[in-house]
Amino acid sequence: MACATTLSRETIQEHPRDEGEKTLDYFAGVDIGGTKIAVGIGDASGSIIVESQLVTAEIAEGGQALDAITDQINQLCQKIGITRQQLRAIGVGSPGPLDGGKLLKTANLPEQWDGLDIEGGLELRSGVLTVVENDATAAAMGEWLYGAGKGLRHMVYVTVSTGIGAGMVVNGMRDAGIQGNAGEFGHLVMKTDGPLCRCGKHGCLETLSSGTAIARMATERVADSPFLQAASALDSASVFAGAYANDPTCQSILESAAFYLGLGLSYLVNLYNPQMIVLGGGVMAHHHEWIAAIRENTKRFSMDAMYPAVQIVPAQLGTASGVQGALAAAVMGQTRA
Numbered sequence: 001m002a003c004a005t006t007l008s009r010e011t012i013q014e015h016p017r018d019e020g021e022k023t024l025d026y027f028a029g030v031d032i033g034g035t036k037i038a039v040g041i042g043d044a045s046g047s048i049i050v051e052s053q054l055v056t057a058e059i060a061e062g063g064q065a066l067d068a069i070t071d072q073i074n075q076l077c078q079k080i081g082i083t084r085q086q087l088r089a090i091g092v093g094s095p096g097p098l099d100g101g102k103l104l105k106t107a108n109l110p111e112q113w114d115g116l117d118i119e120g121g122l123e124l125r126s127g128v129l130t131v132v133e134n135d136a137t138a139a140a141m142g143e144w145l146y147g148a149g150k151g152l153r154h155m156v157y158v159t160v161s162t163g164i165g166a167g168m169v170v171n172g173m174r175d176a177g178i179q180g181n182a183g184e185f186g187h188l189v190m191k192t193d194g195p196l197c198r199c200g201k202h203g204c205l206e207t208l209s210s211g212t213a214i215a216r217m218a219t220e221r222v223a224d225s226p227f228l229q230a231a232s233a234l235d236s237a238s239v240f241a242g243a244y245a246n247d248p249t250c251q252s253i254l255e256s257a258a259f260y261l262g263l264g265l266s267y268l269v270n271l272y273n274p275q276m277i278v279l280g281g282g283v284m285a286h287h288h289e290w291i292a293a294i295r296e297n298t299k300r301f302s303m304d305a306m307y308p309a310v311q312i313v314p315a316q317l318g319t320a321s322g323v324q325g326a327l328a329a330a331v332m333g334q335t336r337a
Contacts, residue, residue, distance in 0.1 A: 262297020
């Protein structure tokens with residue numbers, strides 16, 4: 001399918017700003033997801049001046065994706081009256097696994113994108129320094145620079161959504177590993193005889209505590225729950241609604257998910273000794289009450305001497321976290337040569 005890159009009134013959003021205030025340093029942030037690609041222009045403070053979206057499924061080839069992203073950046077620059085050359089850097093948050101700035105095989109993007117050199121390809125097309133990070137690492141950088149972890153030296157960001165991932169800030173620096181893939185937290189094996197994961201292993205954390213896992217457990221246990229039998233969809237939102245309505249099955253599903261997530265977080269506490277663990281992602285966004293159960297299990301399995309040093313808090317950036325994380329990647333990566 002051909003991809004249309006012309007911006008419409010529906011796809012572009014311009015954020016209000018003080019016209020008397022001139023931004024000297026501009027950055028582009030690109031959040032690549034399985035459903036959409038969000039592109040924004042902002043400044044070093046993380047403020048998004050203007051943004052737009054592309055539909056991922058409409059872009060079959062990796063090269064077309066890079067062309068479309070570059071075109072969006074050009075149009076957004078024109079929208080706010082700057083040239084592309086005024087951008088200090090482009091930051092990209094992408095699903096992994098990565099090999100530096102290159103995309104390896106991923107289940108979340110079109111198959112024809114496998115092996116795409118995002119960093120080199122965007123830099124070649126735009127002439128602007130480009131920095132690619134795993135999307136969870138980028139989100140961690142966003143929360144560290146602009147959100148809940150601002151000013152901290154040691155922080156872990158955990159996203160709980162369709163899957164589960166993590167990004168780490170250690171001693172005031174991102175910790176992404178040799179390929180950029182550190183933080184595959186959702187693929188810690190927590191239960192060796194557990195459900196089969198998309199990675200090929202059994203009992204990974206994301207098969208036990210993610211939004212997908214919660215929905216799967218709802219399907220498996222629907223016969224036990226009058227609430228779920230009457231629900232319009234067997235998804236995580238229905239399970240949370242049922243738990244709030246005191247449905248025992250829904251409460252049991254969330255207790256199980258919180259148990260394993262808390263157990264996993266205790267590993268982060270014991271390994272990294274962070275000041276803060278920030279919980280974000282679609283499942284956490286609307287269910288902050290669930291954090292109490294997660295905290296309880298994290299405390300239960302953490303070393304007694306280490307748990308008091310950590311705060312476990314909800315993310316602050318919300319729906320803007322993808323683009324702001326990519327902006328943070330650009331700001332932090334602008335000194336790379």
